[in-house]
Amino acid sequence: MHQFTIQPMFGTDAWNVGGYNLAFTNSALWMAISMVVLWVFVAGGMKRQLVPGRWQMAVESFTGFIDDMLEANIGKGGRKYVPYIFSLFMFILFANILGLLPLGVIGLHPFTFTSHFTVTGVLAIISFSIVLIVGFAKHGLHFFSLFVPHGTPVPMIPVIFVVELISFMVRPFSLGLRLFVAMMAGHVLLEVLSSFVIGSGNYSAGIFALAGIPSFILMVGICALEILVAGIQAYVFALLTSVYLNDAENLH
Amino acid sequence: MPQISQLAATYASQVFWLLIFFGLTYFVIGRGMVPKVMDTVAKRDKQISDDLAAAEAARTAADEQEEAWRKRENENRARAHDLIAEAKNKAALETEARLATAQTGIDAKLEEAEARIADARAKAAAEIEDVAAEATQSIVARIAGLNIDDAAARNAVRKELV
Known part of the structure; x- marks a missing residue:
């Protein structure tokens, strides 16, 4: 569990503002790294050539991917959310992938800040707030009709309203917890398997052959799976946000 | 689990720095750079569709011109044909007229000659x-x-000569 521990860095543990400790931690450092790497990635695609190079093509395929996703989910009105969804998707994607880098080999400790529900929770709350703001700004109190699907029989309306309201209110939790759980589970799984490899190796050669080697082979596969999960979870977060935005934009 | 055990001590710093860095990501990258990238894509798409439309228009124009040229060519050919026919016709008429005048001249001369012969005979x-x-x-x-x-004498001769 050491890999999830937050440690203040560069002697900033005493940074307090209004009673809140705002130390620049390893988590904050990796947020900064994710942002900078993302900035470098996008900046590399800003040559604005008519015939794009490989890097520009890569960046344009990501923006095109987000654009297509929003258009498919929301329609023409989805265009204005591209900056937000792009930032969200790429920030989470880069955080997930950078957290998986085997930097321990050269003595550094990568930190996956998306495995902290404080972080994923804040991102989920931001997305949820945008949904609420857009929904109420666009439809006013009519936004509540979202909780009464078309064709609901009149006597059922109060019950359905409550059920739909609860499912709506659960959204930020499911959004934030899904990412946190997926990232943490993957990292814990890798850690458990690697502890098998090392523990069995320390015990005896026979146990190492029996448990250590299969665990190691399994780890290789799980590492590949984790890279996939890193992408999928970022995608799911962005996709669900755009689905929720569709509710706010178009109601049902 | 550090996420829970460190929650009270670190949530403020986590939230604060996340807002800083995600905010920077959103405002600098999302709002500053992404629209430019998408603008480039849109411009390229526009250029491609414009080029295609221009090519289509050029082809239509070429087709139209070819059609017009063909029409003009056919007209010219028909006019040339007419001209030739007219010239032929005119030439034939002229020849006929000249032949007719020549014939009348010959007839007159013949008549005159015959008259002269008759006169001479008389x-x-x-x-x-x-x-x-x-x-x-x-x-x-x-x-x-x-x-x-x-x-x-003259009477007697005339009786004998006839």
């Missing part, structure tokens, strides 16, 4: 009559010793 006949009448007068005078007048 004159010759008259001369022969004169000569024959004179000869008859002198023959009658010598043989019979009769002196017949000119009119009687």
